[in-house]
């Protein structure tokens with residue numbers, strides 16, 4: 001099931017550390033090659049020897065190897081397909097969220113170029129602590145996934161949420177992850193994200209409140225499902241993803257974005273999530289306009305990128321074209337007419353009348369197709385992205 005897969009297991013300090021030995025057994029039995037990093041906290045609970053006996057090689061504990069010159073913190077993630085942190089202490093989650101690299105495990109995580117799956121384990125108060133919850137949210141926004149802890153009697157005697165998931169549950173999540181990674185393998189996608197910038201003069205521009213979060217989450221979700229993604233991104237107020245399957249092209253204006261998208265074609269899927277300015281200034285000044293000279297702008301219409309892709313001749317058109325509709329009224333009617341006029345297969349429609357979408361992490365959308373429409377519950381932007389990935393997978 002996991003033949004040919006390389007897993008880097010980071011074991012941090014927790015009473016649940018012993019369960020990671022069982023996890024190693026399940027992973028190796030399924031054919032995976034396991035390398036392990038044991039933190040100082042981890043070593044307080046289990047010995048390097050127990051881990052080494054199970055994986056058949058040296059366990060890594062030091063940032064700088066004194067026996068040979070090796071950059072362990074870089075090489076370890078390069079050799080892995082997936083990094084699993086089990087148990088993941090509150091400390092390692094918080095270091096991961098904040099980019100702290102003060103030992104081998106946290107340095108591997110900062111230098112990683114591979115996805116992370118973690119199994120938190122801690123006291124209920126630590127789990128519920130607002131600082132920890134902020135960090136947990138942050139690592140998810142950065143693309144990490146976690147196997148939820150269980151509710152029960154904790155080692156400290158208190159009861160509540162915080163007990164690490166069983167080794168078999170973590171093993172299933174690892175298998176699921178690899179299955180997921182293969183489901184769009186060989187498929188290509190172009191995703192637009194963020195707002196476009198339309199220059200007024202050499203120092204000023206027109207744009208919109210788009211943060212780029214939803215489009216970036218879609219690119220990430222598709223990439224994690226195995227698709228090769230070209231992310232064409234305008235102005236964003238969030239950081240850009242780092243994934244081996246994502247190629248990023250930064251653009252400024254709608255005209256640039258239109259050109260970049262058409263250059264990126266052909267693709268199996270196009271997702272137009274960018275908030276493209278409908279108009280651009282036609283009398284851009286190459287010098288800063290002085291306020292004394294007054295301001296008179298004239299506009300011309302920008303190309304409709306989604307429409308230009310959706311209405312391509314069948315040989316050139318992506319198999320699936322997905323557009324977005326942000327509306328303040330008559331959401332479903334407007335979405336249905338956009339579906340038809342832009343030649344899309346799906347419109348993801350959201351109501352932006354109360355400003356509840358721009359820059360936020362939650363989104364509540366409708367999937368509008370030719371014959372049907374479906375309302376999704378309020379979800380994280382990542383969960384909306386995963387629903388779009390599922391929709392794509394069912395149809396490709």
Ligand code: C5P
Pocket residue numbers: 192254272273274275276277278302303304305306307322323324325326338
């Ligand atoms: O027409 P409207 O801007 O409401 O349509 C939104 C959808 O069309 C989004 O998917 C957006 O990315 C796309 N769009 C585009 N080019 C434009 C305007 C919108 O691709 N010029």
